[in-house]
Amino acid sequence: MTKLNCKITDAIQKDFSSLWKCQMRGKTLEISTPYLLPDSTLFSVFLTERNGRYIVCDGGTLSEILSDYCPLPDDEIRASLDGFAKKFEIKVGAGSDKQKIFFKSTVKRTLISSLVFDIATFATSVASALVAVSYDEPNLELEDRFPAKADAFLRAVIPLTNGLKFRPRREIKEVPGVKFSGIIERSNKIWIVSYVSGSNPTYFRKSVAETIVNFEHAWGSSLSNHIAKTIPFLNSEAQGYQPNRLKWQIAKLNETSQNSLLDWKNRDEFSALLAP
Numbered sequence: 001m002t003k004l005n006c007k008i009t010d011a012i013q014k015d016f017s018s019l020w021k022c023q024m025r026g027k028t029l030e031i032s033t034p035y036l037l038p039d040s041t042l043f044s045v046f047l048t049e050r051n052g053r054y055i056v057c058d059g060g061t062l063s064e065i066l067s068d069y070c071p072l073p074d075d076e077i078r079a080s081l082d083g084f085a086k087k088f089e090i091k092v093g094a095g096s097d098k099q100k101i102f103f104k105s106t107v108k109r110t111l112i113s114s115l116v117f118d119i120a121t122f123a124t125s126v127a128s129a130l131v132a133v134s135y136d137e138p139n140l141e142l143e144d145r146f147p148a149k150a151d152a153f154l155r156a157v158i159p160l161t162n163g164l165k166f167r168p169r170r171e172i173k174e175v176p177g178v179k180f181s182g183i184i185e186r187s188n189k190i191w192i193v194s195y196v197s198g199s200n201p202t203y204f205r206k207s208v209a210e211t212i213v214n215f216e217h218a219w220g221s222s223l224s225n226h227i228a229k230t231i232p233f234l235n236s237e238a239q240g241y242q243p244n245r246l247k248w249q250i251a252k253l254n255e256t257s258q259n260s261l262l263d264w265k266n267r268d269e270f271s272a273l274l275a276p
Contacts, residue, residue, distance in 0.1 A: 030059075031116065035124045037061070038069050038131045045119050047112065056115040057103035060095045062123045068168050070130050071147075071179050080130055088122045146197040146235040147181060150264075154182060154193070157271055163187065164274060174223040178214045181233070184274065189228040191274060192218055196253070197235035204240030208232075208249045212256045219256075229260045229273055236264045 019034035019042065029047040037043050046059040066077050081100055085092050093101045102122065104115040151168050158166045163186045170183040172192070184191035194211045198204030215230045232253050235241060243250065254261040260273055 033120045035120045053105045055105040058123045060099040063099040084126045174221040192230045197238045198240030200240045215256045230257045231260045
């Protein structure tokens with residue numbers, strides 16, 4: 001006979017409620033919610049009161065998450081965000097760094113909870129949708145994607161090398177419309193990294209081809225004198241990585257990157273590519 005009954009909801013409510021936390025930041029309340037973002041952190045909303053109005057906003061978190069984790073070009077991200085905001089009836093403002101901030105406001109204190117729910121639902125839903133829609137390959141779970149592992153590896157390795165700064169998912173103004181997997185900067189030099197992966201040979205071949213075109217644009221741009229290396233980072237653990245079927249494509253990729261191609265299984269050699 002089952003021992004389950006509806007008292008289980010008491011435990012669920014207790015566990016769920018314990019995730020809500022509040023911290024005073026000047027005249028603003030930061031409220032940590034139980035809602036999870038694509039980077040596995042809990043989403044926070046920010047509550048302020050101005051001239052009798054209560055304002056609940058995301059503090060620019062959604063824009064930051066998409067900048068770091070969504071490989072779509074920035075103009076596509078901005079257009080998508082505007083569309084989602086209109087659909088969810090969320091207002092849009094700008095922070096001090098010109099990042100989009102999403103908010104709702106009310107004069108009724110009793111509606112604050114509803115606004116918190118609306119902003120949290122909007123931010124986490126849109127973040128998940130835009131991060132996931134960027135990958136058109138089927139049956140890929142977010143935590144299994146190569147970019148997450150590669151990002152973690154680069155963040156661990158790059159601080160060990162003096163003066164370098166790693167920025168994931170960044171556009172370069174000299175190569176408009178392209179968001180590279182990562183940009184590494186030091187003084188007037190730049191290293192451009194592109195992750196190459198695919199769940200089958202077709203997707204892998206497509207990733208190789210896009211990387212070749214993007215690197216050719218970079219080397220042909222006005223930035224070329226400042227490029228230290230363009231580094232294609234191959235996911236050799238991907239199901240689509242079948243070297244015997246991709247010989248000439250990978251050879252062309254290596255040629256375009258000026259012999260800086262790196263295999264994931266040889267990732268310990270990455271630091272050597274950052275030498276002055």
